[in-house]
């Protein structure tokens with residue numbers, strides 16, 4: 001067993017750390033307050049290659065392995081979880097269905113544009129289908145060489161700017177996992193409209209929207225995977241996506257730890273700094289131990305994915321543990337700040353809000369436990 005990162009992995013992490021400190025950190029507070037991400041920042045990220053992280057080199061991307069990708073995600077999340085989620089959705093759940101299930105024509109047509117920075121979105125959730133994704137009701141009717149999509153999708157990350165949407169819809173009259181298909185849909189297809197932008201608690205730099213589908217005509221060639229296999233396409237994408245969410249949570253947790261260390265060294269109480277109080281030291285010990293354990297779980301899941309091995313359960317374990325550990329780290333870091341943790345003067349208040357959603361999206365903590373328990377009960381012990 002080797003815990004050393006490769007030179008390339010270290011280089012990607014350090015390059016991202018520098019970029020994020022220089023370009024993202026100075027804007028993070030303002031983006032949170034305004035609920036907007038400046039186009040100039042997106043342009044810089046495009047130029048630096050962040051939209052091509054996962055995309056193969058033959059299509060103009062960087063072709064990163066999942067461990068390098070995770071390290072990059074952690075560094076982005078450390079400065080802005082909102083910027084991070086734009087990049088991760090584009091490079092994971094917006095990417096895997098096209099790269100893993102698109103035909104050669106689709107890959108050649110779309111992957112170079114996506115790698116160059118035309119943004120992708122992933123549309124599974126609906127008003128009546130969240131954790132129970134197979135309950136989705138948007139419809140797809142075959143019409144010669146096309147499919148006609150109708151319905152609505154909620155919680156679409158990147159929806160305002162996305163050029164490409166991975167959309168799940170079902171043949172009318174079908175139920176459950178059967179009859180669901182996945183499609184790649186271009187933004188300017190008539191009938192696809194952004195209906196509403198959500199006003200969120202956290203991740204305010206990232207846009208999350210409702211989209212409506214009204215007679216959207218999609219070429220049959222843009223079907224991702226076989227007919228009726230859309231649910232599998234989505235679940236496979238989420239296995240990979242959850243590794244990214246784990247690293248995102250670790251990045252936010254690390255930001256909390258850094259702020260807690262800084263504040264506890266500076267703040268004086270009872271004639272000494274908070275960092276000299278054993279109770280505060282215990283909090284710090286728990287935070288750093290849990291975040292390290294989370295990173296090891298996330299690295300293992302990434303390694304399994306890169307090795308082409310099954311990683312459904314390990315990705316769920318990494319996401320569950322990392323997001324809950326990061327939530328505890330945010331809570332304790334805020335506590336260490338006392339009242340100052342409760343105001344916008346210190347960034348801890350933003351981290352506390354941002355980290356909350358990591359336990360909800362790409363499968364809630366309850367759903368991760370279901371996945372882990374089912375696979376374990378089916379015989380997978382370790």
Ligand SMILES: Cc1cc2nc3c(=O)[nH]c(=O)nc-3n(C[C@H](O)[C@H](O)[C@H](O)COP(=O)(O)OP(=O)(O)OC[C@H]3O[C@@H](n4cnc5c(N)ncnc54)[C@H](O)[C@@H]3O)c2cc1C
Pocket residue numbers: 089121122123124125129130131132154155156157158200203208357360361362363364365366367
């Ligand atoms: C900021 C944000 C961005 C998002 N981005 C995207 C996106 O880009 N694309 C996309 O498709 N979706 C996206 N989502 C949607 C997200 O994946 C869902 O919110 C999530 O899957 C939960 O679904 P729900 O909100 O409908 O909650 P529900 O499924 O209604 O769940 C409500 C509660 O019940 C619990 N619960 C449900 N079923 C069970 C069960 N069987 N056992 C125990 N507990 C259960 C859940 O864990 C949860 O605590 C996003 C959500 C947010 C908030």
